[in-house]
Amino acid sequence: MTDWAALRHAYGSAEDVPGHLAALRSPDEDERRESFGELYASITHQGNRYSASAAAVPSLLELAADSAVPDRDLLLYLLGRIAVGTDAAWLPGGVRRDALDADEAAAYDAVAQGLPLFDTLTTDPELADHAAYLLGWYPGRLESVPVLAALDSPTAIVALGLLGLPEGVPAAERALSDDHPLNRWAGAVALARLGGEGATAELLRWASSGHRDEPKVAYLEGDVAGLALLTLESVADDVLEPALTRLGHVSAEPALTTIGVLLRQAFPHGPIARGTAFGDLTARQRRVVRALVDTPAAWLFDGAEFVNVNLLISDHGLPHGHDRLTAYAG
Numbered sequence: 001m002t003d004w005a006a007l008r009h010a011y012g013s014a015e016d017v018p019g020h021l022a023a024l025r026s027p028d029e030d031e032r033r034e035s036f037g038e039l040y041a042s043i044t045h046q047g048n049r050y051s052a053s054a055a056a057v058p059s060l061l062e063l064a065a066d067s068a069v070p071d072r073d074l075l076l077y078l079l080g081r082i083a084v085g086t087d088a089a090w091l092p093g094g095v096r097r098d099a100l101d102a103d104e105a106a107a108y109d110a111v112a113q114g115l116p117l118f119d120t121l122t123t124d125p126e127l128a129d130h131a132a133y134l135l136g137w138y139p140g141r142l143e144s145v146p147v148l149a150a151l152d153s154p155t156a157i158v159a160l161g162l163l164g165l166p167e168g169v170p171a172a173e174r175a176l177s178d179d180h181p182l183n184r185w186a187g188a189v190a191l192a193r194l195g196g197e198g199a200t201a202e203l204l205r206w207a208s209s210g211h212r213d214e215p216k217v218a219y220l221e222g223d224v225a226g227l228a229l230l231t232l233e234s235v236a237d238d239v240l241e242p243a244l245t246r247l248g249h250v251s252a253e254p255a256l257t258t259i260g261v262l263l264r265q266a267f268p269h270g271p272i273a274r275g276t277a278f279g280d281l282t283a284r285q286r287r288v289v290r291a292l293v294d295t296p297a298a299w300l301f302d303g304a305e306f307v308n309v310n311l312l313i314s315d316h317g318l319p320h321g322h323d324r325l326t327a328y329a330g
Helices: 017-023 029-043 051-065 072-084 102-112 115-121 128-136 144-149 154-163 166-176 181-193 200-207 224-235 240-247 252-266 283-293 307-314 322-329
Strands: none
Touching: 017 029, 017 051, 029 051, 029 072, 051 072, 051 102, 051 115, 072 102, 072 115, 072 128, 115 128, 115 144, 128 144, 128 154, 144 154, 144 166, 154 166, 154 181, 166 181, 181 200, 181 224, 200 224, 200 240, 224 240, 224 252, 240 252, 240 283, 252 283, 252 307, 283 322
16 A cells, blocks of 8 residues: 655645545546646646656556546646656657656656556547557557557657657658648658658758647647757758747747757857857857847747746856847847
8 A cells, every 4th residue: 555645746745646636536527627737736746756656657547547537638648747757858859768767767667557558548539649649658669559550640650750660660651741731740750760761851841930839749739840840950960040940930938949959059069168258159159149139039938038948048158038148249
């Protein structure tokens, strides 16, 4: 029997977790949603995992397996957060288990016990993409290939690429020539991940586009152009131009992805030395700084400067905040 009081989550003792898990079966929607919110905020707070995270998984898998339980899509979403945290940390290459700490590894392994269940849930139209998303985070599992290949959805195709198995190449190649634009996007992402040929042109079209989020795509919260840019960066030598083009179309989390690519492209050796003058930067670095200064909307989240953007830029040795960077660039 689990000693929940001895386990921890973001707010301390996990003794409240069993009650919230039980409430997920409630016929009262408000009660279910409140308990889901409490679990989301405590055992996967900001993508972190705790000792209580892995302990909650068996109950969540049991609930997800029961067709009488409501909101199973939310349960699968929560299992995804428990397995990998925030997926931006792993894309486009997929999870590296050796990079997980003890609580993260325990949570990841606990969710892996549900892989056969996720296979079966892909046959439910309302749950298929949620299950496919989970399958993709467990690379090298051959059984997942036919399951994902049978699903004609962008999420399943990207998941097929994340498996990292050559058996997924034919399905990715088919998707790349599909009539549906999002399937072509997914085929390019998957094929590039699998080392296939012919994905670059499709990735470039998406990476430099002003395409808005796709709510039907799970990865990067639907930022399909952002994932195309990250994938292109992993296979191409220079992606500065598409990243600069993309910068003019984004803010909030999508901007964070794009700015991250720009900074890696301009500062490949890491942060500049303290006190480095703007004039001492390379022409490429000055161009990126000017672009950041000239695109104030990219710094915003809900109308205010996004602290994560400020931190990302200052982590490269540049001034913190748009006003300071503007003054630095002269």
